[in-house]
Amino acid sequence: MAIDEEITFKKLEVFLAFMRLGSLARVSEELGQSTVSVHRALHTLEDGLRCPLFKREGRNLIALPSAYAFAKHAQRAVGECEDGVRKVRELAGFDAGRMRIGSLYSLTLRCIPQLLVALKLRKPELQVDLTLGSNEELLRKLADGKLDAIVIGVQGPIDDKELVSVPLFDDEVQLAAPLGSPYAGLTQVDLQAMRDEKFITLGEGFVTSASFQQAFRQAGFVPETVMQVGDIFSLINLVSGGIGYSLLPGRVAEFSARIQLIPLDARYVSHQRITLLLPRNRERAPNLLALAAECRMYGQRGRL
Template identity: 75%
Template sequence: MIDEEITLKKLEVFLAFMRLHSLARVSEEVGQSTVSVHRALHSLEEGLRCPLFRREGRNLAPLPAAFVFARHVQRAVAETEEGIRQARELAGVEGRRLKIGSLYSLTLRCIPQLLMGLKLRRPELQVDLTLGSNQELQQGLEEGRLDAIVIGLQAPLDEARADARFLNVPLFEDEVRLAAPLGSPYAGRDHVDLRDLRGEKFITLGSGFVTAHSFDHAFQQAGYVPETVLRVSDIFSLINLVAGGMGYSLLPGRVAGFSSRIDLIPLDARYASRQAITLLLSTARERDPNLLALAAECRMYGVKREALPG
């Protein structure tokens, strides 16, 4: 039986002393007082029921038993650390692989910049990127299939309704606009009144996407239900259908770079709808170094974006 006085923490202190040969230096390295370090070494001797050191003035000198014990302790601590690493990696915590979910509409600028920054912070990290709707990504996060997701939430965020299971790290807000084919009657306007489009046909994304929610929200503000002729499952098809003259839609400003064949025209302020692009991760894992690095990169992205003119 291993005596209860022998703990991994004391073994780590013991190995630090065998390497540094100084109570003061060990104290600095492990963040404990010299009295606590001395007490840990003394209690380790009591647990072993044999001496490991002899006093030499104010310091301790290792006995032959300490060197023999250190060789075995080194292997035991190394094996324990490796076991912890493998267990955490298998559980998806602090591994060398991070599973991130994102919206398709964020893959033009936001996600590439985040991933490049993350790789600079954590060069050894491998990233799996999953694209989907808000609903799919949130389900993946809740079920543990994803470690973090970058999604859009209807702005302004309601703190009272925030899910305590998840930590929110805001990146930026995006304005929803009217998406029209080039040369439409609304081209060149500073803004459009959605009530002027009452007789037009619309295309939108299916339920589960934040942009579908923004679409419904804007028309609720306008006071009518638009004629929706088609619902699609990805934003690229929607952009191409609008460009081809199949109908109008409401899309966030961030998709402007995906196509030069559509106009994105601001809505009248009465029907404004905004999306908060946000990183979500489990509060139970907020101290995971990989997720801390991702959160830091998201905050940096938000600061840089706010600094841009306009």
């Protein structure tokens, strides 16, 4: 059954107000409408329903049983619509008091804390939920709408036209070695000289894992990988314990004083571009505009 065009949410709001207040004058006062407008809304709603809701006794309208029955459904309809409007506006970043940001573990020492502090100064009322994970996980959650924005490392330009990217800084990938390793005194490391060494790497889905694979493709051999781990902190601890070497971005140097980062020979150098990514269809949302502005300012200042 098609819904008649005379049945609108505005008229349902007037109807529910009348059922609650029982007086045209009181509804008029509460909604800021004339009594004539209130009466017309109720009358045309009856026309749309093709069913009487009220009977007239003198100058008063008396609700019929049909009005009480319809009121239950009207209340649910209006409530669902209000809830939908609120959720859609929150999803779009309008009137939302909370934002969901995703990031890499390796950015939690300086970059992300500085961004969050600056964002809090700009929007004190905003609450932020921070999710940490791999590139693959964060990109999937962004695509699924479970995150509003992500700050990750990327290799090369972003080809996805559905995303807006704001670069923050570039980070060079280097050899991670325990203190006192045979490579400690070198200013550059030739990966060709490490064919017999053992390595540890992050699992698939991390940008640093992709950087690791790219470097050894350039070196022309597959290194002996003795272990894959799921987070960068475990990897750093294993390297510092002498389990194996790895390739890590320069930003992790301060996570541990027990490892040394040594630049690679120019033939194997690669960089990760730390970048904010957000959905293009939401780039004008106030909260995302504020985050993008702080990321641009961070990029202009340079990494501290």
